[in-house]
Amino acid sequence: MTRRQGLGGQILRSMITVVVGVSVVVMVCLYAFYALLFLYNPAPPQPDSADYWTPEWSEWIFMGAMVILSAAIAVVFATRLTRRLLTPLNSVADAVRRVAHGDLAARALAGDRALGETAALVDDFNSMAERLQRTALELNIWNAAIAHELRTPVTILRGRLQGLAEGVFVPDEAQFRSLLGQVENLSRLIDDLRVLSLADSGHLALRRAPVDLARELADLLALLAPGFSAAGSRLTSDLFPGTVVCDIIRVRQVVQALLDNARRYAQPGTVRVTTVRDGSAVRLQVEDDGPGLGDELAGNVFAAFNRGNDSRSRASGGSGLGLAVVRAIAEAHGGAASYRRNRRGGASFEVVLHCP
Numbered sequence: 156m157t158r159r160q161g162l163g164g165q166i167l168r169s170m171i172t173v174v175v176g177v178s179v180v181v182m183v184c185l186y187a188f189y190a191l192l193f194l195y196n197p198a199p200p201q202p203d204s205a206d207y208w209t210p211e212w213s214e215w216i217f218m219g220a221m222v223i224l225s226a227a228i229a230v231v232f233a234t235r236l237t238r239r240l241l242t243p244l245n246s247v248a249d250a251v252r253r254v255a256h257g258d259l260a261a262r263a264l265a266g267d268r269a270l271g272e273t274a275a276l277v278d279d280f281n282s283m284a285e286r287l288q289r290t291a292l293e294l295n296i297w298n299a300a301i302a303h304e305l306r307t308p309v310t311i312l313r314g315r316l317q318g319l320a321e322g323v324f325v326p327d328e329a330q331f332r333s334l335l336g337q338v339e340n341l342s343r344l345i346d347d348l349r350v351l352s353l354a355d356s357g358h359l360a361l362r363r364a365p366v367d368l369a370r371e372l373a374d375l376l377a378l379l380a381p382g383f384s385a386a387g388s389r390l391t392s393d394l395f396p397g398t399v400v401c402d403i404i405r406v407r408q409v410v411q412a413l414l415d416n417a418r419r420y421a422q423p424g425t426v427r428v429t430t431v432r433d434g435s436a437v438r439l440q441v442e443d444d445g446p447g448l449g450d451e452l453a454g455n456v457f458a459a460f461n462r463g464n465d466s467r468s469r470a471s472g473g474s475g476l477g478l479a480v481v482r483a484i485a486e487a488h489g490g491a492a493s494y495r496r497n498r499r500g501g502a503s504f505e506v507v508l509h510c511p
Contacts (some may be wrong), residue, residue, distance in 0.1 A: 159455040162205040173225050178225045215440050248278050259288040294493035296461070300475070304344055308337045347476040350408075351459060354483035361402040361487055366511075368430060368437065369394035372410060373402050376428060379414055387423035388412070388443075394430045399437055405484045406439075406508065407500035412477040415439040421501065422446060436490065437508045443503040448494065456494050457482040481506060 246263040253261035262284060265277040276324055318324040353359040376392055383390045410428065417426045424444030433436040448456060459479040472507040481504075482492040491506035 168234075171230060174225045174228070178222045182221070200410065240273060241267070243277050247277060248286055250280065250284065254284055254287070257286065259291055300424055300459070301341060301348065304475070308341050308344075326496050344369050344476065347480050350480050351476065351483055354487060359483060359487045361405060363400050363402055363510075365398050365400050366403045367397075368399050368401070368403070370394050370404070371407065372428065372430065375407050376414075377425060379411070379418075383414075383418055386418055388418070388421070389425050390428070391425055392428040394428070395432050397432060399432075399489060401437070401508060401510035402484075405487070409481050409506055410439065410441070412481050413506075417441060417443045417502070418475055418505075424501075428468070433507075435509055435511050437510050439506045440503060442497050442499075442503045443501040444499050447496045447502045448498055477505075 168330045222421060243263065243266045245268070249263040250263040262281050263277045265274045268274040288398045315324065315330065315337075319326050319330065324330050350359065373392065373395055376390055380390045414426065414428070421443035421447050426444075427440070427442045429438075429440040429442075431440075457478045459476055478492075485492040485508060489509035492504070493505050495505075
């Protein structure tokens with residue numbers, strides 16, 4: 156309240172001071188002008204009269220009334236200006252206090268938008284508050300999703316280990332391999348979360364080095380081919396020969412995530428991996444024979460924990476972070492990731508990497 160009265164009082168006092176000062180200066184200057192005019196007049200009327208050179212009481216009253224009237228007008232306009240200025244500023248101040256106390260839905264009112272600067276201030280604050288609210292909501296959803304993803308393998312591990320300890324399960328190779336698989340899922344989830352966290356904070360560092368991209372990817376495809384064969388699919392490739400400068404570990408992570416996505420969700424058929432040199436960029440494509448993504452999922456396919464319909468449920472084993480990691484790595488390389496449906500009705504993922 157003190158701040159409001161102080162700002163309003165300063166505006167009011169400044170306006171009154173300016174108006175009264177200008178009025179006094181104008182009257183003094185007018186009086187001096189006419190005095191000089193009569194002084195140099197060759198035949199001034201009543202030159203020997205002392206009262207001639209001093210204002211009469213009626214003139215003093217008139218000048219005083221004019222000053223008072225000017226001050227009153229200044230008070231009226233200063234009050235209106237103060238109200239127009241303070242209404243949006245007080246609204247912003249009140250909204251700031253509410254946001255500081257946790258009410259992220261607080262918004263300021265611009266009031267009279269004729270004052271462009273205060274209206275812009277209110278709009279900028281509301282935009283900032285909206286982003287804060289959206290970020291807080293996304294953070295809550297993110298935390299809930301992470302907790303859920305971690306709970307599933309941890310629950311399985313706990314149950315299996317407890318069963319082994321109590322003699323319910325036989326401690327054979329199959330049990331240990333199952334436990335190892337859950338640990339690997341946890342490790343992959345943690346690594347994906349780390350990549351996304353570094354990307355969001357702008358600290359995802361790349362270790363670029365000259366590599367033979369075709370040979371590196373051919374080795375990776377040879378390791379993954381048996382898994383596709385077991386799922387009834389065939390893995391093919393068309394890789395351009397040549398050396399590029401990139402972070403090959405991250406590029407392999409991109410290809411592995413896209414292929415893992417195709418292996419889990421595509422119908423049995425052919426999965427094609429293609430790389431094309433485009434100036435200083437590398438275009439990497441992974442295509443399958445279908446069924447592709449639904450419209451509800453295709454528009455936001457690279458968002459974290461976005462699985463869409465039941466065909467992409469957790470029962471398939473995915474964490475929902477693979478494509479988000481693909482986009483993060485592509486952007487770290489100065490490129491982008493995109494999705495479209497190909498001519499065969501399947502999914503076509505393209506990743507552009509700037510690799511000189």
